Amino acid sequence: MMRSKIGRSIFSVGLAAITTGLTLTGWNWGTEVANAQRRKTLVIYSGRSEKLIGPLIKQARKDLNLDIKVRYGKTSQLAIALLEEGKNSRADLFFAQDAGALGALERRKRTLSIPIRTLTKVPNRYRSPRGNWIGISGRARVIDYNTNLVKKSQLPRSIWELTQKKWRGKVAWAPTNGSFQSFVTGMRVMYGNKKTLNWLKAMKANGAKVYPKNSAIVKALGRGEVHLGLVNHYYLARFKKTNPRFPVAHHSTRYDAGAMINVAGVSVLRTTDQRRDSERFINYLLTRKSQSFFANKTKEYPLRKGMKSPKGQIPLSKLKSPRINLTKLHTLERTLKLLQQAGVI
Amino acid sequence: MSKANRPPLPLTIAAVVVAIAIALPLLYLGFRTLFVGGEEFRELITRPRNLIILSNSLGMMIVVALFSALISIPLAFLTTRTDLPRRRFWLVITTLPLAVPSYVGSFALIAAFAPRGSFLQLLLEPLGVEELPSIYGWTGTIMALTLFTYPYMLLSLRSGLQGLDPSLEDAARSMGYNSKQTFFKVILPQLYPSLVAGGLLVALYALRDFGTPSLMRFDAFTQAIFVQYQASFNRDAAAVLSLVLVFIVMLMLWLEYRVRSRAAYYTRSSKSLYSTKIVKLGVWKVPALIFCCTITFFGLVLPVTTTLFWLIQGFTVEHEFIDLVSPTLNSIIAAGLAALVTTLFALPIAILSVRFPNKVIAIIERATYICFGVPGIVVALSIVFFGANYLPVLYQTLPMLIFAYLVLFLQQSVGGVRTSLLQVNPQLEEASRSLGQSSLQTFRKITLPLVSPGVITGAVLVFLTAMKELPATMLLSPIEFDTLAVEIWKATENLDFADAAAASIAILLVSMTSTMLVLSQEKTR
Numbered sequence: 001m002m003r004s005k006i007g008r009s010i011f012s013v014g015l016a017a018i019t020t021g022l023t024l025t026g027w028n029w030g031t032e033v034a035n036a037q038r039r040k041t042l043v044i045y046s047g048r049s050e051k052l053i054g055p056l057i058k059q060a061r062k063d064l065n066l067d068i069k070v071r072y073g074k075t076s077q078l079a080i081a082l083l084e085e086g087k088n089s090r091a092d093l094f095f096a097q098d099a100g101a102l103g104a105l106e107r108r109k110r111t112l113s114i115p116i117r118t119l120t121k122v123p124n125r126y127r128s129p130r131g132n133w134i135g136i137s138g139r140a141r142v143i144d145y146n147t148n149l150v151k152k153s154q155l156p157r158s159i160w161e162l163t164q165k166k167w168r169g170k171v172a173w174a175p176t177n178g179s180f181q182s183f184v185t186g187m188r189v190m191y192g193n194k195k196t197l198n199w200l201k202a203m204k205a206n207g208a209k210v211y212p213k214n215s216a217i218v219k220a221l222g223r224g225e226v227h228l229g230l231v232n233h234y235y236l237a238r239f240k241k242t243n244p245r246f247p248v249a250h251h252s253t254r255y256d257a258g259a260m261i262n263v264a265g266v267s268v269l270r271t272t273d274q275r276r277d278s279e280r281f282i283n284y285l286l287t288r289k290s291q292s293f294f295a296n297k298t299k300e301y302p303l304r305k306g307m308k309s310p311k312g313q314i315p316l317s318k319l320k321s322p323r324i325n326l327t328k329l330h331t332l333e334r335t336l337k338l339l340q341q342a343g344v345i
Numbered sequence: 346m347s348k349a350n351r352p353p354l355p356l357t358i359a360a361v362v363v364a365i366a367i368a369l370p371l372l373y374l375g376f377r378t379l380f381v382g383g384e385e386f387r388e389l390i391t392r393p394r395n396l397i398i399l400s401n402s403l404g405m406m407i408v409v410a411l412f413s414a415l416i417s418i419p420l421a422f423l424t425t426r427t428d429l430p431r432r433r434f435w436l437v438i439t440t441l442p443l444a445v446p447s448y449v450g451s452f453a454l455i456a457a458f459a460p461r462g463s464f465l466q467l468l469l470e471p472l473g474v475e476e477l478p479s480i481y482g483w484t485g486t487i488m489a490l491t492l493f494t495y496p497y498m499l500l501s502l503r504s505g506l507q508g509l510d511p512s513l514e515d516a517a518r519s520m521g522y523n524s525k526q527t528f529f530k531v532i533l534p535q536l537y538p539s540l541v542a543g544g545l546l547v548a549l550y551a552l553r554d555f556g557t558p559s560l561m562r563f564d565a566f567t568q569a570i571f572v573q574y575q576a577s578f579n580r581d582a583a584a585v586l587s588l589v590l591v592f593i594v595m596l597m598l599w600l601e602y603r604v605r606s607r608a609a610y611y612t613r614s615s616k617s618l619y620s621t622k623i624v625k626l627g628v629w630k631v632p633a634l635i636f637c638c639t640i641t642f643f644g645l646v647l648p649v650t651t652t653l654f655w656l657i658q659g660f661t662v663e664h665e666f667i668d669l670v671s672p673t674l675n676s677i678i679a680a681g682l683a684a685l686v687t688t689l690f691a692l693p694i695a696i697l698s699v700r701f702p703n704k705v706i707a708i709i710e711r712a713t714y715i716c717f718g719v720p721g722i723v724v725a726l727s728i729v730f731f732g733a734n735y736l737p738v739l740y741q742t743l744p745m746l747i748f749a750y751l752v753l754f755l756q757q758s759v760g761g762v763r764t765s766l767l768q769v770n771p772q773l774e775e776a777s778r779s780l781g782q783s784s785l786q787t788f789r790k791i792t793l794p795l796v797s798p799g800v801i802t803g804a805v806l807v808f809l810t811a812m813k814e815l816p817a818t819m820l821l822s823p824i825e826f827d828t829l830a831v832e833i834w835k836a837t838e839n840l841d842f843a844d845a846a847a848a849s850i851a852i853l854l855v856s857m858t859s860t861m862l863v864l865s866q867e868k869t870r
Binding site: 043049078080081085101181211235239336340345 | 392394459460461462463559560562568569571572574575576577578579580658662664722726729730733734737740741816819820824825831835836838839840841842843844
């Protein structure tokens with residue numbers, strides 16, 4: 001009886017101590033951060049993950065002598081948060097996974113123009129014609145396949161072949177995924193709505209299997225759940241890294257939307273009070289050093305003119321990618337309607 | 346109306362704060378909807394695809410709630426009222442699946458049971474099994490959501506059982522009821538409020554979850570909302586669709602209100618005079634243990650071993666692990682404060698709704714469910730909107746993050762406290778008042794000890810769910826304040842399963858330790 005009473009009082013004292021501790025630490029955090037934000041800090045909202053760009057940011061802090069803070073998140077959610085924050089946003093820069101999000105912010109007049117000297121470092125197909133966003137690295141759409149289940153000679157030569165009977169129930173796609181939707185938008189821009197809709201319907205009728213995202217498709221390919229998958233090019237390298245015998249390889253179609261190239265890029269936000277520093281940071285991302293970092297670390301295509309493509313990937317110059325105006329990729333609303341009409345999402 | 350019937354001022358102030366807090370997401374949704382034209386509005390809510398996935402979600406929600414009840418009722422009874430071997434161990438262990446983030450759990454289920462290349466399939470391959478029946482769709486979604494949310498109901502039922510007056514059961518037995526009759530005619534009806542409080546949490550979690558259905562390739566209604574955000578950055582259309590969920594939650598609350606019994610759940614006597622009767626399991630001991638083991642295997646052992654497998658895989662390829670010390674501390678700080686603050690605000694709401702019932706407080710109490718019934722990202726964005734524009738000083742600081750947790754998780758605490766309070770005879774409090782104690786003293790000495798099972802349950806629930814919370818944490822935390830959940834997300838986004846596994850193990854460890862600490866303080870009656 002006595003003991004349990006003592007136990008309980010120890011417990012309550014402990015609880016009280018923890019509570020005060022928590023409150024104090026919590027308060028510290030709050031004020032510390034508020035102070036930090038009063039100092040000049042370059043705040044980046046990044047839809048690119050910390051694993052990818054974290055080391056680069058660390059280096060940039062030193063090289064540019066800037067205090068840089070990054071909020072990582074999903075590209076779409078950060079874009080919407082930026083829209084909701086309006087004039088009071090603390091962000092200076094937005095680093096997005098795809099051109100669609102950058103286009104959306106540009107269209108809603110949330111971004112500033114980037115100096116022409118910076119823009120011209122990158123071929124004009126990889127930047128906004130209005131000059132409010134610029135591509136930093138490129139990602140290609142490819143068809144990944146399970147090497148145990150599909151022979152090289154059997155691979156489809158175009159995305160149109162995927163609706164044939166022999167691929168019935170064997171193709172994976174991710175209709176709710178942003179990069180897939182960009183690909184469909186690319187199709188619309190290239191071939192028109194009607195042809196795209198028919199392809200979507202035929203794919204569905206042919207039993208295309210739905211996955212939530214690219215990585216899930218590559219994983220399923222490795223397990224042999226499906227034979228082919230419509231994905232971005234850089235996922236496979238990460239699986240190969242942990243398991244060199246991972247039975248999946250790349251295949252690229254020629255000049256159709258299936259071989260489209262989309263970009264990850266940046267824009268300077270209208271709310272910034274550090275326009276100069278933001279521009280310095282963009283230039284930093286486009287230095288040869290940073291660009292080869294992307295090639296080596298993320299296996300993405302560096303977009304600065306004259307850079308070499310990453311090892312183990314089909315070189316950018318040899319990739320038979322179609323020419324598409326990437327700013328048109330923000331016309332996703334119509335794509336969504338199409339996907340809905342086809343009963344895919 | 347006598348003076349005693351007027352609620353104390355501090356309670357009213359707390360209630361007002363809560364009312365404002367939970368009104369924000371609704372105001373935001375209403376405001377956003379204003380930007381949608383009539384035509385588009387009609388099109389959005391009558392689109393055939395949306396109606397189909399809405400019925401998918403509703404069907405899934407009902408099945409998940411039913412299965413959770415089938416798991417929770419026996420577990421609650423076994424772990425509080427029987428001579429189940431190692432009862433206290435099971436008491437803690439059966440709560441723990443709640444600590445498994447549902448995205449981690451779903452990943453584990455897929456790794457174990459996917460049609461091809463999963464653990465099970467590889468195990469059966471020598472027997473000629475090339476492909477297993479698909480786990481994707483209804484099966485996997487229902488399995489994952491049931492396994493990782495049933496503890497909501499279990500905890501609620503448990504605190505309900507602890508508050509039951511044993512004398513009623515004695516009376517039932519003395520009137521010739523056998524154990525079975527006592528259970529179905531006396532115990533179960535009294536557990537009704539706990540069953541409903543827990544059941545609503547399970548159902549709403551299933552309704553609003555996005556991660557599990559999308560990993561399990563199930564077409565849920567939340568998908569339509571996410572597609573709006575993701576593909577067209579259309580906050581307005583997303584708001585309209587979220588309002589559909591709000592409407593459904595309200596419908597459920599109204600139905601619950603209609604069937605809610607008006608009975609009193611307390612007795613006149615003081616229950617300390619009686620001790621609870623422990624049911625001897627006898628021959629049922631083995632089946633009972635098998636049942637506990639099965640649930641624990643799927644809900645806890647499977648996700649933990651799968652995660653450990655990924656972790657070990659990371660070690661073998663000499664993976665460089667991320668530093669988890671500060672994310673762990675951040676998680677504990679944020680979730681700990683969330684549990685504390687939420688409990689502080691839940692108590693007044695529960696007390697007002699039970700002791701000073703009126704229409705306004707009933708609406709506030711019910712409305713706390715609404716914020717739990719829409720996807721977290723919607724609530725997070727509403728606080729982003731109001732925070733950045735009307736309270737910029739606190740925007741993206743820890744207090745605002747805690748506020749977001751309060752809005753999101755208040756119901757989990759209110760529900761527990763309220764059910765406990767329903768079992769406390771108000772005459773005990775009146776007696777204390779008439780003996781000259783102040784209302785504060787009465788609260789501290791009489792009410793609080795009696796409702797402590799509910800308060801503890803609520804605090805544990807909030808702590809565990811705040812640990813797992815993602816969208817609000819990502820948008821509203823102080824910059825570079827990463828929690829374990831954020832680390833898991835970052836790692837999976839990057840296909841870094843070893844890091845994801847390490848962070849998941851850290852979440853599981855913190856959650857388990859805290860759950861065990863708190864539950865072991867419970868009095869063994």
